[in-house]
Amino acid sequence: MFRNKLVKALAAATFAVVGVRVAGTVNSNNTNVQASAFHYFRKDHKMVTLGLGDSLPVRNYDHGKLVQKDDPEDENSYCSRYVPLRSRGWKYINGVKYYNVPSQKYLDTTGAYMAAKYFTKDYNVKPYFTIYRANKKISALADDMQNTDDGMWYGKGDTFLVVNYSILNHSKYVDTISNIQDGKHNADGWYSPDGGGIGGELKPSQFKKRCTKAGKNVKFIINKGTDWCTNGSLARGGIYHNGHFYKLYSRDHFGI
Structure with a gap:
């Protein structure tokens, strides 16, 4: 199975508003x-x-x-x-x-x-993610220690976020984030628009052959469609929230 990925920097599993905070003790x-x-x-x-x-x-x-x-x-x-x-x-x-x-x-x-x-730019999400599209069916390995092949895949037309550093650092696998719950081209109808909490690992050779960068206006939906990002918005360092563009700043860029 794909691991459940909490992407606090951009595609948090709920993109929900945090409620009342508890005051810490101050000496x-x-x-x-x-x-x-x-x-x-x-x-x-x-x-x-x-x-x-x-x-x-x-x-x-x-x-x-x-x-x-x-x-x-x-x-x-x-x-x-x-x-x-x-x-x-x-x-x-x-x-x-x-x-x-x-x-x-x-x-x-x-x-x-x-x-x-x-x-500041040091905490902006701009360098961290890019939206890609699968042009052909591609296997997505589990994000476990063995990178198990559980039979999961992205189908033609599926879009997903790629963690840029997994490419720039020439990692063993290309790390992806998707809101298709099981990575099977939505085959079972289980879709998770709350956020991009699911993703698999792609072999770099297959990724290069079968995936291309999505157009700048292709949406990656989060929070039931009230929020989304595009490659255009990511290039500007932010997302669309309730139809308005905002830059996004975070201390936690997906643990990178």
């Missing part, structure tokens, strides 16, 4: 904050869209007191997935530049901040 000696003046992006103080975030930590304050650290190892501090992140501006906190992101306040906190470094 009292860490609550003193050295903050600079606030700088607005625009003269009219209107919000500016930063993009979508995944696995990005948030600092939360209650009337100036730090109640949740932005700990990258603490999932409870992560921003809500795939909810547009917007900000009016930034300030420096303990010498680090942070954007104010009001939508990420939880419970009764009064301020939420996210490190500006996460909204």
Whole structure:
């Protein structure tokens, strides 16, 4: 069987909004904050869209007191997935530049901040995935230690995401991600549009012969069709969420 792949960076299994976060404990000696003046992006103080975030930590304050650290190892501090992140501006906190992101306040906190470094090309999904199409039937091996041949395959016309580094690094197999649940050209009618959680390993020689890069407007559907990406959107570093393009930033590029 194909392994179940959680692609947090782009095709998360649910692409769902994360709900209420639980505040982490903050030691009292860490609550003193050295903050600079606030700088607005625009003269009219209107919000500016930063993009979508995944696995990005948030600092939360209650009337100036730090109640949740932005700990990258603490999932409870992560921003809500795939909810547009917007900000009016930034300030420096303990010498680090942070954007104010009001939508990420939880419970009764009064301020939420996210490190500006996460909204740079180093955390953007642009280099990680490309959509390909199978032009002929191609076997897809299981993503286990033995790369077992379970009889799974992609059929002519099937589209799937390819993890680019499996090609660039000349890996033994080309790593793929699909929303066809069993990899059998949707033969049993079991389709998983919630996200690209399934995928197999393709032999590079067969991949070169039988697969080509999809057109820039070919959609890879996620979240029951409300979200999708194309090679055109990936080249711009993002996805379409509810019909609107957003750049996508993540700390977890599929474990790469």
